[in-house]
């Protein structure tokens with residue numbers, strides 16, 4: 001089928017009814033031999049209410065590709081216990097081994113209203129999925145920084161939390177950014193994003209595989225609330241971005257350069273902001289107020305914190321004294337990456353607070 005956008009541009013969405021066994025043993029860079037375009041795979045199972053799985057929204061995050069290979073092998077000759085609806089997203093980026101190509105948007109930021117052909121594509125997939133009334137939705141990702149594995153939910157419902165706890169003992173509730181696949185799907189089914197560690201993390205792959213198989217086999221979600229110790233949940237309260245005009249480094253090492261002409265190294269050769277070299281080791285560590293995050297050139301305020309509406313809430317979280325950026329308050333970072341492309345294209349990472357669930361028991 002072809003999806004449309006306001007300018008009449010078209011993006012092709014292929015629809016197939018099985019996962020080709022050609023996938024098994026395929027190099028991810030060759031994915032277009034099997035899936036030349038974004039593809040929706042509908043596999044019939046004994047229980048017709050499908051599990052929706054979203055793969056390769058980010059082309060360089062390969063746990064979802066490994067899951068596709070496993071599903072292709074596992075269901076080569078038998079039907080799954082539950083139907084599967086699988087979206088295979090950015091195959092062009094996967095062929096290049098990148099998150100997305102320079103001319104493309106981020107495929108996990110196009111699931112809300114928008115005018116582009118990409119938005120038309122995700123609107124069509126969302127409409128097809130909504131019609132199928134999925135049992136649940138699982139979107140599979142990897143992190144670029146050092147993070148434990150964790151599940152993200154966008155609604156504090158027992159089924160969503162049960163999905164998160166069946167993946168990992170750590171969970172994150174977020175509403176920012178508001179344009180992700182799981183937020184869109186949380187409007188009509190339990191939905192989770194799973195962050196499976198770095199791309200080659202075997203723990204993340206096994207946990208993802210287990211979650212998917214358990215969800216396929218599950219008849220229905222439990223009515224009993226989770227035991228208190230089943231899931232430690234955090235709420236994302238801010239997204240940290242680096243001023244595009246500021247250069248940065250981790251430690252006193254080389255600078256990444258800056259997009260803006262105002263950036264660049266000072267006379268001593270340092271970047272405008274020198275993050276502490278172990279910054280990504282602080283992911284999921286509960287930090288006290290006044291924890292130092294970075295050294296900054298005195299006139300620079302390079303780290304900004306934004307809420308889910310894009311409002312600048314930096315002063316709630318960060319203060320600058322004596323050329324250092326410190327936390328104003330207790331906070332727990334997540335998804336901090338040292339990858340300059342991720343930091344420039346997406347963000348430095350997120351700040352969270354523990355969320356004490358007050359669900360009816």
Ligand SMILES: [Zn+2]
Nearest residue numbers: 058061141142
């Ligand atoms: Zn991702």
